[in-house]
Amino acid sequence: MPAEAPKTPLRLGLAGLGTVGIGVVRIVQQHADLIAARTGRPVVITAVCARDRTKNRDADLSGYAWETDTVALARRDDVDVFVEVMGGHEGAARDATEAAIAAGKDVVTANKALLAHHGQALALAAEAAGRVIRFEAAVAGGIPVIKALTEGLAGNQIRRVMGVMNGTCNYILTRMQSAGLPYEQVFEEARQLGYLEADPNLDVGGIDAGHKLSLLAAIAFGTRVSFEAVELEGIGNISIDDITLAADMGYRIKLLGVAQMTGRGLEQRMTPCLVPADSPLGQLQGGTNMVVLEGDSVGQIVLRGPGAGMGPTASAVMGDVMDIARGTRLSTFGQPAASLAAPQAAKSATPASYYLRMVLLDKPGALAKIATCLGEAGVSIDQMRQHRHEGTQAPVLIVTHKATRDDIDHAISRFAGTGVLVGAPVALRIEEI
């Protein structure tokens, strides 16, 4: 279907010849027949763009026109779809994407930062021009989660979206646990393995994963992308003690993204959380990604797969390209950008149990003072443990009953006045799954 499908080739202009770009070249070259059989027309690359033409990229690029200017690539007459796999949310990526839309091209992008910052403006421009922007590769690598949410679950009011969407953070956290190593050492391992972005804070600070969450939230809740409203907390303060204590209680610590619509507005968080060890999220090891979609009719859908890498990311790019080749036309965020609501941001409005770890001076009444602070902030205690220790400092673990983040923060601000606290406490939400 359809018998009247156009047989003219769909022509790609490929901006970026890094790992993902070369992955796209390989699929287009190696699977030309399969792609034509599935879409009803050939898909070809006509032109490419990258800074250094002389670099050996282990791919035959001789058949493609070469542009050094990305904007020029985006405007070429022999390009139908501008494929952006270069990255960066300003500069060339942004300019060229805008130029492509203005020149009447469809856009397929892996650029989560660009869309997290400029998604609404780009979507409005594309829709005014009758063009599409597709971005499956921008979220959770090879997992077709944008498609599942936008199309497969379109009949659902989405209740909650959750995900482990930064493989590097999950690698670090699971490696700390399996090897019993401190954060700093595993971070250094990850750097040497090439798992970290040039600015590692994009990974371990939760920014990269926060970008992805903001895109999922826009689709799920029909709201404009609002990355700036994502509560971000990285994994840099997670100690091996936290991981061990959490494990003793049957939990794992994950950098978990959660978006949900509450009575007070849209809650978006990308923070380290405790999740049950025997849940699909708790069982997730290493660099693998997982997204959990909850809808009012469908219940809970869990998607798991590789979140990065040449093959998986190129697979996602090609899924979008082939949709365009088949004639599928979708709004960028699943409904016209002009109809997306301005989200009212809510800071962790939903109550949860919290894990609190702190170090107290080993004085009489120290624990009681902390307990009093919690009580005065309206936070009640489910579990409290003070382990046997040497010296004058006592490690204390508290699990609270359900409380809001504001109440927890309020209690913590009172701890300082007690004079018994050593350093800053760690407070992690326990997410119910």
Add this chain to the structure above:
Amino acid sequence: MPAEAPKTPLRLGLAGLGTVGIGVVRIVQQHADLIAARTGRPVVITAVCARDRTKNRDADLSGYAWETDTVALARRDDVDVFVEVMGGHEGAARDATEAAIAAGKDVVTANKALLAHHGQALALAAEAAGRVIRFEAAVAGGIPVIKALTEGLAGNQIRRVMGVMNGTCNYILTRMQSAGLPYEQVFEEARQLGYLEADPNLDVGGIDAGHKLSLLAAIAFGTRVSFEAVELEGIGNISIDDITLAADMGYRIKLLGVAQMTGRGLEQRMTPCLVPADSPLGQLQGGTNMVVLEGDSVGQIVLRGPGAGMGPTASAVMGDVMDIARGTRLSTFGQPAASLAAPQAAKSATPASYYLRMVLLDKPGALAKIATCLGEAGVSIDQMRQHRHEGTQAPVLIVTHKATRDDIDHAISRFAGTGVLVGAPVALRIEEI
């Protein structure tokens, strides 16, 4: 997108007002605004069809025309999409689906049996008429796996598709393990809970899951649906001993569907298999479904969710309906039906380790005779255990090195001549994941 989308309502004719049909009614009624916002046009039900009009269905059907003849419903002028959620692979469901296509309607169906038996003919007819047949609800309930495979992973050569796609069987097997109960007792429980089809062999015989596997295989490998080539084996011979022995070795027993293209042809099996207990498939409890998709670029994608029930199945139906409302047009099996290859069926061509459990007469040399049979059939032994026992019958467990199913069957056929075997051996494939 697109600005020029038609604003006229998409009109559904709904055949079947059982659980799934009422689920569809509820979504259409409760989410009218959300559906229109996402698809750009209203989706309405104009007519319905079911045998008994007087039955209380706990839904307001007063606004819909009522047909008692399904074919008449399919041909109504005020129906754009024929939604078939009645079931059965002959009779009314088949006649009406054919009539709908002939009358120029698109079709959305939850009917796996119909497509497993007549999918190729129906797809050819639909494509000749320029209509689509969509069937997300037919496979793995609410999990958008047809979409993931047909669209999201379209750029991949698919290596293997696996799945636990009959929730009743997985409920029975996991309940046997958790409660330590025999098959017959849990089967009876499942019957009383209403988990079993009127003909329970559709579930426990693997037929229902085999239907689903045959549909996935057609999309994955570009071959015509060939349900008759699926190797089917039910779970009726799985004993609590098998479950316990498998668990002792770190495995779980699942009714697992596997489809893969081999050098000798398309292998499709729906059989009880051992899978690693710590794999996503091994961890799957109760009635939940899971599908694993493996592609050359993407690697392994795992999808998990509810495989049946009102909400999940209706969610899948509505995903297809909303695709049609958005103007998405796809070949039934992901490429034109006329281009699908006739599959060459291969019986378990890929070698695997096998789990063999049997009871031997406790005579000197009994084990040696069995070992000799295996050796003569070219099957070598990885592990062999004879547990302490009372009486004259010895339970024996053997795990083989990799062998083909033919070799295993050949060895088993030789066991009979030894005179030491009591009853029939159980032979289960150990699937590598």
